[in-house]
Amino acid sequence: MNNTPTAHNNAKLGDIAETILLPGDPLRAKFIAENFLEDVVEYNTVRGMFGYTGYYKGRRISVQGSGMGIPSIGIYSYELIHFYGVKNLIRIGSAGAINENLNLHDIVIGMGACTDSNFASQYNLPGTYAPIASYKLLQKAVNIANDKGTTVTVGNILSSDVFYSDTGLGNLEKWKKMGVLCVEMEAAGLYMNAARAGVNALTILTISDCPFTGEECSSHDRQVAFTKMMEIALELA
Incomplete structure (x- = not known):
């Protein structure tokens, strides 16, 4: 059964490359x-979540917006994997610095992704x-x-469900004590x-703000x- 196009994506099967970049924006x-891409074809405009396939240095690659938060990237990544045959999903996003040694425009690669989301509950894991x-x-x-x-900088990041926290910076202080580098909203999902x-899957982030300094x-x-x-x-394509 061909499940494409979907309710969230205009693309037909074959329109999307096996490697895709997923910026939130x-x-x-x-x-x-x-x-960056040549011979570009726009395959998605649904909900303004633009998607394109083209060539980078002769290699076919796609790029598509994934929205904000785990629920949004959860939908798009699931469909890309299960309905469109995508094998390599690379999130490229922005993040807020938690570690005091990170500055604006620094690049962080998320080796692991802590989270305050309940997304994993669907798997009924015993831990x-x-x-x-x-x-x-x-x-x-x-x-x-x-x-x-x-x-x-490679290390642990935080995928949070909350952008405006009722606790202010209190929770980020706790994650900071555990060596977490920065906070974003999608990688764990x-x-x-x-x-x-x-x-x-991989997440590459650029520091766009420093919550503790206000930059x-x-x-x-x-x-x-x-x-x-x-x-x-x-270059990962």
Whole structure:
């Protein structure tokens, strides 16, 4: 049975490459397609979550917005894996620094993703699941960064369901004590969907704000200025 197109995606089976970049912001997907890919075809416009397939250095690759939060990336990644045959899913997103050594525009690769989400409850596991990246993609991304002379920090990140917390920075202080590097909102759900399906997933993040100091990038920077992260991800195709 062909489940495509879906309620969330205009694409037909075969329109999407086996490797896809997943920025949360659909305008970042549009920027990548227009500035890095050749022979681009737009395959999705549903809900403004733009999706494109093209070629980067001769390799076929797709890029699509995934929205904000685990529920959103949970839907898009599940469909991409199970209905469109995607094998490598690379989230490229923004994050808030928790570790005091991280600054605006620094790049973090999420080896593991802690979370306050209840997403894993659906699997009825007899314990606490630890969502992690695919080592194959992680190792390759670090090697690419090294070859480019780009400094990256690899470690544990936090995927939070809450953007405006009633506790202020109190909860982030607790995660900081456990060595967590930064906070975002999607990686844990992506890692769990990928693990359950036996495919590869990785999260590459650029620090867009520092909650403890109040520093932050503009919304325009979040769309177009995180090119080092984009280039590492594109090389993974």
